[in-house]
Amino acid sequence: MKKARKNLTNIPAHLFLAVAAALLAFPVYMAFIGSTHDAATIGRGRMPLTPGAYLGQNYVQAWAYGTGERVSGTPVRVMMVNSLTMALAIALGKIFMSVLAAYAVVFFRFPLRNFFFWLIFITLMLPLEVRIIPSYKVASDLKLVNTFLGLTLPMMVSATGTLLFRQVFLSMPKELLEAAKIDGAGPLRCLWSIVLPLSKPSLAALFVVMFVYGWNQYLWPLLITTTRQMDTVAIGLVRMLGTSESLMDWNLVMAATIMTMAVPVSVVILLQRWLVKGLVEIGK
Amino acid sequence: MIRREAVFSNKLLPYLLVAPQLILTGVFFLWPAVQALQQSVMKSDPFGIRTRFVGWENFKALFADPFYLGSIRLSFLFAGAVAFLAMSLALFLAVQANRQLRGSQIYKTLLIWPYALAPAVSAVLWVFLFQPSIGVVSRALQGLGIPWDYHLHGGQALLLVILASVARQISYNFIFFLAGLQAVPKTLIEAAMIDGASSRRVFWSVVFPLLTPTTFFLIVMNTVYAFFDTFGVIDALTKGGPGKATETLCYKVYLDGFRNFRINSSAAQSVVLMAVVILLTAFQFKFLQRRVHYEGGG
Numbered sequence: 001m002k003k004a005r006k007n008l009t010n011i012p013a014h015l016f017l018a019v020a021a022a023l024l025a026f027p028v029y030m031a032f033i034g035s036t037h038d039a040a041t042i043g044r045g046r047m048p049l050t051p052g053a054y055l056g057q058n059y060v061q062a063w064a065y066g067t068g069e070r071v072s073g074t075p076v077r078v079m080m081v082n083s084l085t086m087a088l089a090i091a092l093g094k095i096f097m098s099v100l101a102a103y104a105v106v107f108f109r110f111p112l113r114n115f116f117f118w119l120i121f122i123t124l125m126l127p128l129e130v131r132i133i134p135s136y137k138v139a140s141d142l143k144l145v146n147t148f149l150g151l152t153l154p155m156m157v158s159a160t161g162t163l164l165f166r167q168v169f170l171s172m173p174k175e176l177l178e179a180a181k182i183d184g185a186g187p188l189r190c191l192w193s194i195v196l197p198l199s200k201p202s203l204a205a206l207f208v209v210m211f212v213y214g215w216n217q218y219l220w221p222l223l224i225t226t227t228r229q230m231d232t233v234a235i236g237l238v239r240m241l242g243t244s245e246s247l248m249d250w251n252l253v254m255a256a257t258i259m260t261m262a263v264p265v266s267v268v269i270l271l272q273r274w275l276v277k278g279l280v281e282i283g284k
Numbered sequence: 285m286i287r288r289e290a291v292f293s294n295k296l297l298p299y300l301l302v303a304p305q306l307i308l309t310g311v312f313f314l315w316p317a318v319q320a321l322q323q324s325v326m327k328s329d330p331f332g333i334r335t336r337f338v339g340w341e342n343f344k345a346l347f348a349d350p351f352y353l354g355s356i357r358l359s360f361l362f363a364g365a366v367a368f369l370a371m372s373l374a375l376f377l378a379v380q381a382n383r384q385l386r387g388s389q390i391y392k393t394l395l396i397w398p399y400a401l402a403p404a405v406s407a408v409l410w411v412f413l414f415q416p417s418i419g420v421v422s423r424a425l426q427g428l429g430i431p432w433d434y435h436l437h438g439g440q441a442l443l444l445v446i447l448a449s450v451a452r453q454i455s456y457n458f459i460f461f462l463a464g465l466q467a468v469p470k471t472l473i474e475a476a477m478i479d480g481a482s483s484r485r486v487f488w489s490v491v492f493p494l495l496t497p498t499t500f501f502l503i504v505m506n507t508v509y510a511f512f513d514t515f516g517v518i519d520a521l522t523k524g525g526p527g528k529a530t531e532t533l534c535y536k537v538y539l540d541g542f543r544n545f546r547i548n549s550s551a552a553q554s555v556v557l558m559a560v561v562i563l564l565t566a567f568q569f570k571f572l573q574r575r576v577h578y579e580g581g582g
Contacts, residue, residue, distance in 0.1 A: 013380040020377050021394035024451060027409035030420055034412055045418045097305040104301035109290035116302050123313045125565050129512050129534045130558040133541045133550055134319030135312060142311075154312040157305060177291045187292045216402035218516035223542065234404040238520045241408055246417040257408055261401065268400035269393055276396070279456070280463045283501055 028261070034254035035059070039070065042250040058255040066240070066256060068249035073240035074231040076256045080263065083215055083233040089152040090214030091207050098161030098206075099199075103191055105162070106169040107177065117162075124159045128220055136223050150224045151232075155217060160282045161206060167281075168202045169195065205278030208271045215264045233260040317558070323551035342552035351528060352536070352553075359533045362446060363510035370450045371502055374457030375495075379487065381458075382465040392462070399455035403448075404516030410448040411521060434522065438529025441522045445530050448521060449514045456509075457502055464498035465491070504568045511560065533557060 030049075034042055037052035066073035104110075105117050128135060135154060144150025172195065180190050196203070218234045225231065231239065237260065240253045268275055292298075327338045346352050381391050398406065413421040416433040425432040434440040468491055476486045512534050518524060524531035524539060531539070533553065541550035 010383060010385055013383050013385055016380050017377065017385075017391040017395070020373075020454075021391060024395065024398050024454070027406070027413055027451075030413055031409050042418055045423060047418070047420065049420070097308070100301040101305040104298040107291045108294065108298035108301075110295070110298045113298070116306060119314070120302075120305055120309055123309055125558070125561050126313050126317050127508075127512050127561060129515070129537055130554045130561060131313065131316035131320050132537060132554060133547060134316035134323070136542075137319070138311060138316055153308060157308045157313060162305065174291060181291065187294060187297055190291075212400060216405075218402060218404045218519070219538070222519070234402040234516060237408050238404050238516075241411060241520060244411050244415055246415065250412065250418065253408070254412060257405065261405065264400035264402075265397055268397055272393060272396060275399070276459050276463065279459055283460065283505070 028258075031254045031257050034250055035258050037251055039068065039247075039249045039251050043247045045246065054251060058251045059259065062252045062255040063259065066236070066252070068252045070247060071240055071242070071249040071252055073252070073256065074228045074236045076259050078229065079231050079233045079236040079256075080260060082230060083260070084263070085148060086151055086217065086221070086232055087211045087214035089148065090155045090217075091210035093152060093156035094158045094161050094210050095203060095206055097156055098158050099165055099191075099196070099203075101162045102165035102169055103187075103195065106166055107187070107190075120157075120159050120162050122159075123157055128154075132219075132223070135220075139224055144224070146225055146227055146230050151221060151230070152214075155214060155220065158210075161210070164202060164206060164282055165199065168199050172198060201274075201277065202281065204271075205274045205281060207278075208267065208274040209278035209282060211267060212264055212275070320551045320554045320558070323548055324555045327548050342548050343556075346549065346552050346556070354528060355531055355533050355536050358442075358528075358531065359511060362442070362449075362514075362530075362532055363507050365446050366449045366453065366510040366514070367503060367506035369446070370453035370506055371457050371499070373450070374454045375461045377454070378458050378461035378465055381462060395458050396455050398452050399459070401452055402516060403452060403513055404520045406452045407448050407517040407520035410444065410451075414444055434526075436526060438526055441526055441529045445514070445518055445521055449510065449517050453506060453509055457506070460498050460502055461495065464495045468494050501568065504564050507564060508561070511557070533560075 033049060033051055034047065035058050036055040037047055038054050041047055041052065061068060062073075063076045066075040066078070101116075101120060105113060139145060139150045139154065142150075144153070176194055176198075177190050180194055185193070216234065217232070218238075221230075221232045221235050225235065228236075228239075237253065237257055240256060242248070324342055325337060325339055326335050327341065328335045377395060381388055381395065385391070401409075411419075413419045414432070414434060416422050416435060422432045431437075432440065434444050472490055472494075473486055476490050477483075481489070511532070514532070515534050515538065518530050518532065518535050522530040524535045534557065537550050537553045537557065540546040540553065
């Protein structure tokens with residue numbers, strides 16, 4: 001009896017959550033429907049709310065060519081490889097640099113240590129938008145336009161990563177390292193065989209957060225890449241969209257959107273636990 | 285900084301360890317930021333041949349420009365709307381999902397996945413729904429007699445950009461509010477219930493005050509998001525138009541720097557944004573200290 005009443009009081013909660021989930025999923029559902037019709041059906045403004053018969057054709061065309069009669073885009077396979085390269089490079093590069101910097105700051109004492117930490121820290125206050133033109137100029141002077149180095153290097157600096165690992169390292173019992181040192185292990189050895197294994201949860205969490213962050217970059221890729229061969233997913237999709245006229249190959253744009261979405265969405269769903277941990281820990 | 289004895293005593297190694305991060309920081313953060321500061325007090329002729337020092341002139345021009353003042357108003361309105369909507373909806377949903385519900389894990393996943401979408405990509409999805417002549421939602425709106433065309437009506441464009449920005453940010457806020465709610469001691473809530481408080485009363489006088497640190501943190505993060513990360517949403521949906529209806533400060537920096545080639549004005553605008561970020565960060569640290577106090581005082 002009591003249980004039944006509890007279930008009853010939960011009905012509004014179920015309702016609210018289900019409606020919110022449906023609203024958030026609705027744009028993706030319509031994109032999927034759009035990706036299964038032909039351009040003419042969509043262009044007439046009479047697209048049904050159920051799937052059509054062109055799924056295979058649209059996806060193959062978007063994957064291999066990215067271009068149709070009324071849309072000129074980059075093949076999805078090219079965009080995916082570019083975004084994957086960018087996201088992996090940014091995530092791994094950020095982790096590499098912030099682990100090293102945090103290790104130095106926590107386990108060593110050296111002149112200028114606090115000053116260096118402070119320099120890394122103030123990057124929090126310098127988002128790309130506040131240094132946009134000079135950043136572009138630096139990158140172009142270094143001949144980094146249209147290169148993967150140019151796309152990823154400036155994104156690898158991470159005060160958040162360094163702060164996170166500093167916190168993690170500070171919480172480690174110092175005696176562990178002291179003991180290893182007595183056994184003759186050097187600092188790099190200690191980092192590799194003691195500190196990193198102990199930091200695995202934070203490494204995984206930061207990796208997921210940074211992968212999604214890297215995959216979703218928009219403004220910097222927009223500036224630093226000018227050729228279609230370098231188009232990332234976000235850039236390529238917006239380019240396909242153009243001025244979003246009614247008569248264009250919406251079916252191909254939507255097929256490309258659905259395919260490219262699959263990667264970050266699966267990462268977030270499958271590694272949700274790590275994403276949540278990473279976001280909450282960085283937020284601290 | 286916590287004082288600790290050094291574990292290792294190498295002289296050169298720590299410098300090598302911080303070098304990669306420091307070099308990139310110098311090349312891609314500090315140097316460009318100094319350049320932005322420098323350009324903001326200089327004026328170049330249109331061909332970029334001669335440059336002279338003009339002091340505050342770019343800033344004076346900026347704050348005398350009605351378009352810039354309009355963009356400031358717009359940005360604060362936009363940021364306020366995005367932060368308020370995304371946070372209140374997320375808090376409401378987090379409270380629902382924090383109950384002991386059958387299938388609550390599935391709900392959580394269904395509310396968190398949109399975090400995976402780049403702002404620009406979620407805007408592409410929204411274009412498909414709201415494109416005036418082919419979008420499903422536009423057709424429905426027009427069927428109701430609403431003249432929907434965000435390419436023509438500034439108010440509609442702004443509304444669309446706000447809603448598209450909110451939809452994605454709900455997931456982020458949801459994650460934090462849920463984590464905050466899970467940290468609220470159950471005994472506290474039970475005690476209040478025993479005292480006869482209604483569940484609404486318990487939420488506003490016991491639970492919500494305990495979420496204050498999370499709320500403050502999210503106010504900062506949502507403002508930063510609305511100011512900077514929504515660039516992709518605006519670029520994909522409206523390109524700042526129609527007119528200047530969705531030209532936020534951040535979008536204007538980009539337009540003036542890369543489309544209109546007003547380098548010095550763009551640099552001055554960057555410096556203004558820098559001031560905004562510094563204020564937000566300072567605000568955040570003030571609140572962080574308070575949180576330390578909370579934890580220390582139990």
